Amino acid sequence: MxxxxxxxxxxxxxxxxxxxxxxxxxxxxxxxxxxxxxxxxxxxxxxxxxxxxxxxxxxxxxxxxxFSTIKLEKLSTSNNNKTIKYLFKLKDNQFIETVSMIDGKFHTVCISSQVGCNVDCKFCATASMGFIRNLTAGEIIEQLIYVRSNVNQKITNVVFMGMGEPFMNYDNVLKSADIFHDNLGFGLSAKRITISTAGIVPKIQKYIDENRNYNLAVSLNAPTDKQREKIMPINMIWPLKDLIRVSNEFSIGKRKNIMFEYVLLKGINDHQEDAINLMNLIKGINSKLNIIPYNETDGIYKRPKEQEIDNFIQILLKNQKKFGYRVLVRWSKGQDINAGCGQLVVNN
Ligand code: SF4
Structure with missing residues (x-):
């Protein structure tokens, strides 16, 4: 130090x-x-x-x-060699994780923006660390420099979906995204950069007001306030009506789809009624709806059975054109190395 x-x-x-x-x-x-x-x-x-x-x-x-403030501590490769998880040690001996995923011609890097997180989503392993600190722009950027030099396939996408809530580290995240986008920098097109938020409404508003062009993903995860508060306490501060309002504003203003993420948890948000409520909640908003079957960790939450996942999706599929959203199912990669969505955690 x-x-x-x-x-x-x-x-x-x-x-x-x-x-x-x-x-x-x-x-x-x-x-x-x-x-x-x-x-x-x-x-x-x-x-x-x-x-x-x-x-x-x-x-x-x-x-x-x-020029360098992070060091590789450990590298884990999935059984199919398509997903690599990096554990980096920071200058103050904290740790973060970064995930590189190859899917055909796409190479997506999921980067962290904070050490730990204080948003406390109940199903997320990172939340168990609590909040330690924000990453600097340099620490965010170096994750991508490292992966780029280590994996022999061009990076096509960057997603701020690793450890931390990106909008709680707004300035450093946006500064890094701008460098990723800059032609003299990493030269990634804006549509290849996605920032994901649990729903920090004032920061989403700021992002809209600043006319930012990167993709925006919102972690919805429940169709009613009552259900969402139980798994995402942040909903008590910014309830669904505010979150849906800004999401709609983003999609209208940018004339582009907003992404809604919905982690499917057995017995919590996977009932047929939940699918109907979800459909009605996002009705009319140009959006992509990513359904993410939960990646189990040591906690109490479970992934629904395949049939239950399918039933849920079929309900959503029926009205997707009419209601303006498009359903995608995201089967996370790298679960065998705990690199799936919501599985990133570092225990010191
Ligand atoms: S899901 Fe994201 S915002 Fe929620 S606790 Fe985990 S890292 Fe934080």
């Missing part, structure tokens, strides 16, 4: 910040652009390998700057 205090941490700085930093240090603004490309576009974190900058500047970078 001492080392970090004395040095400049450059990972996580955006283009303007790097350009300012290089100018303060007697270099041109263009040097800042070069640094931005080296770090984010090419993933080069060692100044010695930055071939188009002067030796003098390389020395300054080597002696006074830090």
């Amino acid at each position: 001492q080392e970090y205090k004395k040095k400049n941490i450059l990972i996580g700085k955006n283009l303007e910040e790097l350009q300012n930093w290089t100018q303060i240090n007697g270099e041109t603004k263009f040097r800042g652009t070069q640094l931005f490309e080296w770090v984010y576009k090419r993933g080069v974190l060692d100044p010695k390998q930055m071939t188009n900058i002067s030796d003098k500047f390389k020395n300054l970078l080597e002696n006074e700057c830090i």
